Amino acid sequence: MKRKKLKIILLVVILILASLYWGYQKVKRFADTSLAIGQETIFKLPSGTGRVALAGLLVRDKLIHNGRWFPWLLHLEPELAEFKAGTYRLTPGMTVRQMLKLLASGKEAQFSARFIEGSRLRDWLQVLQESKYVKHTLAGKDNAQIAVALGLPKGSSLEGRFYPDTYLYTAGTTDLALLKRSHVRMEKILQDVWNKRDTSLPYKTAEELLIMASIIEKETAVPEERTKVASVFINRLRLGMRLQTDPTVIYGMGESYTGSISRKDLETPTLYNTYVIDGLPPTPIAIPSRASLEAAANPAKTDYLYFVADGKGGHTFTTNLTSHNEAVRAYRKVQKEKNEK
Structure with a gap:
């Protein structure tokens, strides 16, 4: 009788262990499953989101098919539960575990705003206005108000006061913050160039x-x-x-x-x-x-003292009006020949 009872207990233990192993393998397989995305995806994790809420967001956004094994994974690997609020870039092939490690790292997605040389401030403001992840604080403000917001003296001109480049930022960065970065950089570079100028030039x-x-x-x-x-x-x-x-x-x-x-x-x-x-x-x-x-x-x-387009992408430079007029005629001839083709 005792032997039979022991066999039953042993069988139950084996079944329990087998179930636990089966569950463990399921959780591990879930962790190593690729996210259900075919292209780069931006995922926003709101502040205060807990484990259950995160699972719901992932299912809602169709990043995972279901959240059945999600809480078990966080129990097995508690370091993955230390996720931080932010906006993250998820890529095809990324596994659930890799995604959770990213959320725990706090390494938010970087976006870019490109300010092109030769453009005007109004063009830059338009770029910022069209940047989806920029926090817009300058809408409706005129240049005088923007100058004040930048901390510049009243009446300051803003045209030309920003350095052209590609600026990286995280979601929620304000348009004003990006302009400040660009302005500070231009001020620094302008001062550096000014210090190395030919001092005989007629600049005051x-x-x-x-x-x-x-x-x-x-x-x-x-x-x-x-x-x-x-x-x-x-x-x-x-x-x-x-x-x-x-x-x-x-x-x-x-x-x-x-x-x-x-x-x-x-x-x-x-x-x-x-x-x-x-x-x-x-x-x-x-x-x-x-x-x-x-x-x-x-x-x-x-x-x-003169220059004019040469019709080939460059310019012809001359020292006197007679030569300049000849260069103008040559340019017009090139243009006429192009138009006749």
Whole structure:
């Protein structure tokens, strides 16, 4: 009788152990199962989310098919239960365990906002407005209010005061925070370039160098031409000649610019029309790159006073009006031949 009872107890123990082993294997298999995603997915884990709520979110977002084994996994591997609130990037092939390790690491997804040289502040604000994971705090604010928010003196111009680059951020970063990062970087780089400038140049302040750099940025996209373009404008400033640069006219036209400028536009006075005003315009007209800042700080030593597009992506530089007019005619000929093809 006792032997029979022992056999029953042993059988029960074996069944229990087998069940536990079976359950253990199921949990392990669940942990090693890939998430049910076929492409990169952004997952937001709200603050205060507990174990049960997380399982529900994963099922709701169809990251896992069901949460049956989820609590058991967290019991078996408690270190995976230390997840942190945030926004995370999940990738195809990532297992449930790898996902939980990511959530426990707190390494949130990085997003990017690209600010392009030669663009304007309004373009940058649009980029920020369209950035899904940026917290928008500047909507409806004008430039004066944004300047105050950045801690700049009242009446400060914002155009050109930000450094163009790709900025990484985590979800919830404010648009103001990204602008501050860009502004601080530009201030640092501008000061560095200013300190290394040719001190014989006719700039009174670093702001004037920034203005010149913005004009250079808009005039050429050919790297090796930047210092030549700078030399033309510096030579004109020294001789008291007007800069006569189209990008300043376009900037001064504001919203009335529709893609082309006429002779009337060149003759219409604005604060920025360098065909009408002497010297530099009052503020930058775009966001300059470091290359344009350095060109403005150390122009080539030339006698050039004019340049015009050559129709091949670059410019022809000349020292006198006669040669310049010839270069203009050559450009028009190239354009005519292109149009006839």
